Amino acid sequence: MSIWFGQHRAALVDAVRRLASSPLNSALSLLVIGIALALPAAGWLAIDNLRAAVGNVAQIQQISVFLTTDASARDIADIEKRLRSSGIGRFRFVPRDEALKHLQAREGMADLVAGLPRNPLPDAFVVDAENATPVALEEAARTFADWPKVEHVQLDSAWVRRFDAFLRIARLAVGLLGALFAAGLAAITFNTIRLQILAHAAEIEVARLIGAGDDFVRRPFQYYGALQGMLGGLLAVGMVAGGGALLAGPAGELATLYGGSFALRGPSPLEIGALAGGGALLGWLGAQVSVALHLRRFG
Amino acid sequence: MITASAVCKRYAEGREALKDVSFDIADGDFAYITGRSGAGKTTLFRLFAAIERPSSGGIVVNGQNLAALGRKAVPYLRRNIGLVFQDQKLLFDRNALANVLLPLSIVGLPAREAERRALAALDKVGLLDRAKAMPVALSGGEQQRLAIARAVVNRPSLLLADEPTANLDTDSATDILGIFRAFHQVGVTVVVATHDPQALADVKPRVLRLDSGRLLSDSPLGAAPPSAGGLATGGAAR
Numbered sequence: 148m149s150i151w152f153g154q155h156r157a158a159l160v161d162a163v164r165r166l167a168s169s170p171l172n173s174a175l176s177l178l179v180i181g182i183a184l185a186l187p188a189a190g191w192l193a194i195d196n197l198r199a200a201v202g203n204v205a206q207i208q209q210i211s212v213f214l215t216t217d218a219s220a221r222d223i224a225d226i227e228k229r230l231r232s233s234g235i236g237r238f239r240f241v242p243r244d245e246a247l248k249h250l251q252a253r254e255g256m257a258d259l260v261a262g263l264p265r266n267p268l269p270d271a272f273v274v275d276a277e278n279a280t281p282v283a284l285e286e287a288a289r290t291f292a293d294w295p296k297v298e299h300v301q302l303d304s305a306w307v308r309r310f311d312a313f314l315r316i317a318r319l320a321v322g323l324l325g326a327l328f329a330a331g332l333a334a335i336t337f338n339t340i341r342l343q344i345l346a347h348a349a350e351i352e353v354a355r356l357i358g359a360g361d362d363f364v365r366r367p368f369q370y371y372g373a374l375q376g377m378l379g380g381l382l383a384v385g386m387v388a389g390g391g392a393l394l395a396g397p398a399g400e401l402a403t404l405y406g407g408s409f410a411l412r413g414p415s416p417l418e419i420g421a422l423a424g425g426g427a428l429l430g431w432l433g434a435q436v437s438v439a440l441h442l443r444r445f446g
Numbered sequence: 447m448i449t450a451s452a453v454c455k456r457y458a459e460g461r462e463a464l465k466d467v468s469f470d471i472a473d474g475d476f477a478y479i480t481g482r483s484g485a486g487k488t489t490l491f492r493l494f495a496a497i498e499r500p501s502s503g504g505i506v507v508n509g510q511n512l513a514a515l516g517r518k519a520v521p522y523l524r525r526n527i528g529l530v531f532q533d534q535k536l537l538f539d540r541n542a543l544a545n546v547l548l549p550l551s552i553v554g555l556p557a558r559e560a561e562r563r564a565l566a567a568l569d570k571v572g573l574l575d576r577a578k579a580m581p582v583a584l585s586g587g588e589q590q591r592l593a594i595a596r597a598v599v600n601r602p603s604l605l606l607a608d609e610p611t612a613n614l615d616t617d618s619a620t621d622i623l624g625i626f627r628a629f630h631q632v633g634v635t636v637v638v639a640t641h642d643p644q645a646l647a648d649v650k651p652r653v654l655r656l657d658s659g660r661l662l663s664d665s666p667l668g669a670a671p672p673s674a675g676g677l678a679t680g681g682a683a684r
Contacts, residue, residue, distance in 0.1 A: 350537055353536075357597075358521045358552050358600075359552045
């Protein structure tokens with residue numbers, strides 16, 4: 148086992164040495180891989196941020212549950228209890244007086260509200276559903292509508308469906324882009340390893356002649372590919388995080404202008420791990436195919 | 447140690463490099479394979495090292511039938527054979543010590559033990575003080591000695607050399623042959639392919655003489671060496 152570890156450690160050190168021995172070439176390869184991974188990663192994050200931003204600013208994922216005007220305090224408490232036990236998500240009670248004040252505060256509405264003989268607005272609950280898919284929201288809305296003392300349930304279903312369809316198309320496009328760039332990354336590694344094999348042809352030939360097996364010859368190249376992919380993935384994380392930091396201020400200001408608050412989300416630890424790990428895996432894959440094809444000439 | 451039975455080797459272009467060659471080399475033997483250029487010496491060397499396969503016939507090296515040897519088993523065979531090439535096949539981007547360390551890293555010897563053994567191998571060939579030198583800074587004779595150090599560092603029981611004194615001056619060639627004899631004296635089986643008459647002159651080695659791919663003669667160990675130019679009349683080939 149110690150021999151096995153020793154040989155892997157030696158292969159890793161050899162791979163690092165090979166990367167460091169041509170810094171310019173390595174830097175350019177890493178840059179290309181970094182960009183290839185950063186583009187789909189940025190797209191993925193942009194969609195996620197857009198979903199959060201639109202949900203926050205336009206409240207399109209909220210369900211408003213309006214009660215009948217004769218709903219008593221006991222009825223309100225009953226609805227509140229039902230909402231809590233449903234586990235739908237966060238919700239808050241908006242008393243009819245508060246709703247009227249909100250209406251009055253809107254531009255041009257003060258005079259109109261002042262002219263009303265009585266408060267026409269009902270008590271209401273505003274629900275932020277945890278599951279914001281159109282199907283789940285519509286199901287919840289139907290359930291609420293059947294409860295006693297509920298007059299009307301409001302959900303902009305069409306808007307939610309349109310937005311959800313847009314998100315699905317965008318996710319699919321990012322997925323396709325990701326697959327395309329992943330293939331590109333594997334191809335870059337394939338070619339890099341091919342050049343590495345050519346550069347180390349003498350070493351490989353000698354090693355073969357004095358007893359090196361397939362694993363011994365392949366291992367440094369596999370580590371090289373995986374290392375290059377992983378570093379490219381980390382570079383992509385840096386690019387996405389840097390771009391996010393630059394956009395965070397303007398995005399927050401834009402959200403404020405639409406009456407919401409929004410903080411742009413950067414890559415999570417899981418996403419960082421996925422980019423680095425995915426890069427390493429794709430690099431290893433490209434290297435594996437390359438060594439399998441190009442080492443044949445060494446017998 | 448080595449058994450060749452009716453070995454033939456034909457290349458794709460139709461050239462027949464070896465024709466029905468048979469002989470045995472026992473454990474502890476020191477044998478020269480000699481003949482003019484194109485006689486088949488290097489082909490025989492490459493067949494013993496499983497670099498090439500015979501077209502027909504059988505070769506057994508270290509108890510392993512090379513005809514039945516799988517591709518994955520070849521590296522293990524070579525780890526137990528010390529190979530010395532005419533062109534040395536040194537790695538010119540690493541120093542002498544690193545060249546000798548390569549076979550040890552292949553078998554996965556721990557770094558400290560590997561370095562100790564590599565330095566000992568360099569010492570045996572008189573290159574200990576050149577351990578940090580790059581091959582390009584070594585003379586032809588020193589490069590060949592370095593190649594021998596790399597070949598013996600894994601302590602093989604069989605040492606095969608292909609024209610190890612070609613392109614060397616007389617003194618360097620004498621040094622190289624002396625090193626081979628020293629390894630033979632400690633029990634290593636040594637087979638040297640050479641056309642160098644000097645190799646056959648100063649001792650009474652066993653000489654396998656090839657001509658145009660055929661084994662013409664096999665003078666057993668201790669028999670009078672053949673004259674450099676003529677054909678041997680010693681032991682008969684099997």
